[in-house]
Amino acid sequence: MRLSWITAAVILVSTNANAxxxxxxxxxxxxxxxxxxxxxxxALAETVKTSQSSTSAASAAPVVATATVPAVAVSQSTPATPTTLPATLPKSAEDEFGGNFKTEEKSLEKLYMEVTSVKKDPYGALKISFSNGQVWKQSDSRHYKLKAGQTVYVEKAALGSFVLGTDTRNATIRVKRIK
Structure with missing residues (x-):
């Protein structure tokens, strides 16, 4: 039964060349x-792959060099929005750590920093400023005591998140870089 559906689907996809x-x-x-x-x-991917290889083989003789550009589907209802780059590009892996910079993955997994100030926002989340100029904000609701002059680490966690902790405690909080 499944074999007949599979063949029917393959035939349907391959014969529907005008669509x-x-x-x-x-x-x-x-x-x-x-x-x-x-x-x-x-089957659709295979037909697209074979059609691309047959068209490239037919036009390969006069071509000196070609570049393959991946196709991107663009919705007609939403206009394309230009992306903006940060005002100043980071100069080292430490500057990029935890930022929203769209560059290649760095090997830095853990960064030790000294706290210069700790403030709380109206919801009780910590806003922590460090000596290197970075500012991080607590993104969970755990209670965590920090004070200026303390050395803490920020470490990569699961799914692109970050945790802040100290070597002397077994507790961490989730944080997000805001500056």
């Missing part, structure tokens, strides 16, 4: 069975 890739994607997404949907997407 755009978007329509074929929608047809695959409408399938309720997970396996049929996966087979449909795989």
């Amino acid at each position: 755009g890739v978007e329509q074929e994607l929608l047809a695959c997404a409408m399938k309720s069975d997970k396996l049929d949907r996966l087979v449909c997407f795989d």
Whole structure:
């Protein structure tokens, strides 16, 4: 039974050459069975791959150098928004640590810093300023005591988050870099 659905899906995708890739994607997404949907997407990817290789093989003789640019789907209803770069680009891995800079992954996993000031916002979350100019804010609701002059570490945690702690305590808090 599944084999007949798989063949039907492959034939449907391969014979529907006039329909755009978007329509074929929608047809695959409408399938309720997970396996049929996966087979449909795989067959669609294979047809796109073979069509790209056949067109590139046909036009390969006169071409000196080509660059492959990945296709990006753009919604017609939302205009493209320009991205802005930070005013000053960071100069070291320490400056980039915890920031929202879209650069390659750095190997720095843990950073020790000295606290210069600790303030609380109206909701009780700590706002911690460090001697290197960085400012971090507590993103969970745990109670954690800090004072100026104390040396703490900020370490990478799961899913792109960061934790702040000291070597003398077994407790940490989640923090987010704001400056």
